[in-house]
Amino acid sequence: MSNKIARIISGSIAEELEIETGDILVSINGTEIRDIIDYKFLLADDYLEVEIEKKNGELWTLEVEKEYEEDLGIEFEKEIMDEARSCRNNCLFCFIDQLPKGMRKSLYFKDDDSRLSFLQGNFVTLTNMTDEDIDRIIRYRICPINISVHTTNPDLRIKMLKNRFAGDVYTRLQKLAAAGIMMNCQIVLCPGYNNGEELIKTVNDLYKLYPSVENVAAVPVGVTRHRKNLNEITLYNAKSAKDEIDNVSEFQQKAIKEIGTPFIRLADEFYVMSGTEIPDTQFYGEFEQIEDGIGMIRFFRDSISKSLKSLKLEGKGSFTLITGVSAYNEILWAAKAIEERNDKVKIRVHKIINYFFGETITVAGLLTGQDIMKQIQVDSVLDYIIMPRNMFKAGENIMLDDVTTDDLEKHFGKKILICDCTGEDLIELINDHI
Template sequence: MKNIVAKVLPNSIAEEVEIESGDKLLSINGNEVKDIIDYKFLSTDEYLEIEVEKPDGEIWEIEIEKDYDEDLGIVFKEAILDKPMSCHNKCIFCFIDQLPEGMRKTLYFKDDDSRLSFLQGNFLTLTNMKEEDIDRIIKYRISPINVSVHTTNRELRKQMLNNRFAGNIYDILKKLANAGIKINTQIVCCKGINDGEELIRTIEDLYKLYPNIENLAVVPLGVTKYRESLAKLKLFDKESSKDLIGYVSKLQEKYIKETGSPFVRLSDEFYVMADMEVPSEEHYGNYEQLEDGIGMIRMLKNTIETDVDNLNETGKGTFTVITGVSAERFIKEAAEKIMSKNSNITINVIGVENNFFGKTITVAGLLTGSDIIRAAKENVLGEYIIMPNNMLKRGYELGDEGNGLLLDDYTVAQLEEILERKILICDYSGDDLINIINEQLRED
């Protein structure tokens, strides 16, 4: 059932007015609460009249006076209060279509829900949204939203998404931008399809809507070994990555002169494939696009450089860092800098080849527990294993259990038991890595 209260936070307004677990929220100020967007918007007012149905069917009408935007302290059983909207596209690059059989059911669900963009930062294609849905985003000021654009070429977008209704993306973006909605955009770049002149045109089109389109992330296509029945797609290599970096950098230079921001930023993978140095820290602003794999390497380099002085220089310890193949070189550089500061520390870095999805997948975020176990058993392990937090899956459908879950359903606790090592979870930054190491060092 919708709108069922899972729990009430201690010392909250909801607790004070005796809302309880199992109650059903019916309306706020006479408006039906259809989903989380309604709830977030309607509950901001200073005066609320709330209608709640108790488990025995009794209807309570509750008056609440509070500060504007003060949270009521209600946690719902369903995070979005409803079933998420699924994606109706058949994108030629869709990663979900490249998954093997037998994985957990939720991994095969293709969401395209504006509420999940609002809650979790998911990217939307906007292809399944009606005019009233767009108007609702504007009315409720749902901002920022994250949009997967891929191309502004109407016909090409229809082909790439295999959806005859996908061509009006730029019209929708203009309507949202003109209404003051902030938008983050993304392009999955497919070699020979939406790169080159097509990519330049798309970037220029989106830049016309700056600053309401705040930024654009360009990431390369990911191809697993499970594409037998799917369209044949080409992968970027060293030369094609260099070419792409070259023509995009010219646009970045132009935009920096005009606004102080490059507007469009490329995934770290392009620089790794091209064997080129990633841009400077200034290029990445406040690292808003880390979730797209943009700026992780630079953040690591810079934070290691600035925080290595905080390293305990006398403690002893041995560590093994697990990462993907693409980041292995950079993690090793960070490890060497740490070990040069304290020779009592040993850090072994394992770049794990992805046998589960195929060796063309090289990022840490798509590693599975089975591949980590295999690689770890082939190496001498330190006293502790350090893993980046982007290996762990999160989502409304996983609940609290998702915080320690890998793609193939191994949990961190299971890995610890199998490998007989304590696993430490680290974020993208060097300062977190150094803090974690300091906490485990021993003084003999």
């Protein structure tokens, strides 16, 4: 049963009411609970009538008086209380279609579930949502929603997503915007398809929906060496990356004058690839798009500069930092700044080339343990190894190829320290180990 309760939080309302693990949540205020969206919406009241089916089959109706947004303190066997909806598209740029065989099963699941967008920030295409689903988002005021738009050109979107139902995205965005639903939009840029003039058309269409569409993130398509029997994709290079920066520049300046932000921002990879200086801090606002790789370098630089003064000057120690090709120069810069601040701290930065997926994949988050172990000599590793958190599965210390921190520690004979992608966390880690 998808509504089965798996855990009761200690000291919670549920514990006080003697709700137990194994019980089933049936309804709240007479409305049947279908999934986590129903639960979250109906929970937001100060008086509830909660119907529980006990393990012995008894039905309990419990009256609950609580603070308006206070939780009951229960967790379910399935996070969304339902099976996640898989993607119905066959996008020509899909990264999952480019994975090699033999990886863990969960990596091959293509989710396209608006409930996960609400709960976890996942991006969805809206193609497997019914009109009833859209209406429920509006009724429950579920937002923000992260939407993979890619293009507002109906024919082009059908072609790119290989789904004949994919062309109505703009109509749905207009409906959500008219209802005041806040949205973040993403575009995976594929040269020759949705870049250049098509990108500007899409951005102008989305700009008409501001402020409901708060911002747009544009990221370059990624192609692995395992891409076989799929549409041919052209990758960005130094020239075409610079062309794309120039392409959006006029619109960005217009938007900054009109609304105070550039509205569309390009991933850091465009600037690194083209050798163009990263925009200043103000350009990125509150860094809302950092999970898309938008402004990560600027945020890292700023946080290193602010946190460097807190580095312990009396301590000493040595650290190996592991990163990918894209971030290598930034990590190297940070390492030198730290060493200059405290010359008793030694840092060695290792740039790992992604042979597993292919050398065109340069971000640290897609590196594997086997590439790390093959490219770093055991005797070159210093006292501690620092790795960014985005190299690991969320909430677990396991990499894409199932190599764990335990495996790495056994191989290198050194302690692995996991670091958030901020300068502040890096300085704190070093302080804790010198």
